[in-house]
Amino acid sequence: MAIRRILFVDDNFICSFENCEILREEGFSVLPAYTAPAAFEHINRHQSLAALVTDIDLGPGDDGFAVARWARKSYPGLPVVFISGTASGRHAAEGVCGSEFVSKPFNPQQVVDALGRVMHAKAA
Known part of the structure; x- marks a missing residue:
């Protein structure tokens, strides 16, 4: 069975x-994290992530x-979905290659659909 562990980061x-x-x-x-440092800790544990x-926007700091850049160092090609209510214009310039962006507020199905697309793209 394929690994279906997601790191979900939102403050x-x-x-x-x-x-x-x-x-x-x-x-x-799902592994929840509410800050960038907490996300880094999850990533540094090298648990399998899908x-x-x-x-x-995660508040002060990173x-x-x-x-996403840190995660891709440990998990090259890791599927990434960005969510934000304010940073849509920054995604094209600063997002990692092959990622998707979902604007807040969103219907949760939009995130599920975006995950399906980025995970399918990696598998292809």
Whole structure:
């Protein structure tokens, strides 16, 4: 069976909780992180990850782009979905290659669909 562990990074606890629950209902195992340093800790544990979903604006310090770049060092080609309510214009310039962007507010199915596309693209 394929690994379906997702690292979900969002500093908004409510948004994170709701989306992690929906991803679990879709059959994913979800590791939540609420800050970039917490995401780095998960990545540094070298657990198998199927994908990363990260908010871009994570408060003070590193942002979601930094999290994605760090994750790709440990997991080359890791499927990435960025989410943000304010940074859509930055995705093309700062997002990692092959990633997708979903604008907040969103229907959780949009994130599930974006994950399907980026994970399918890696498998192809």
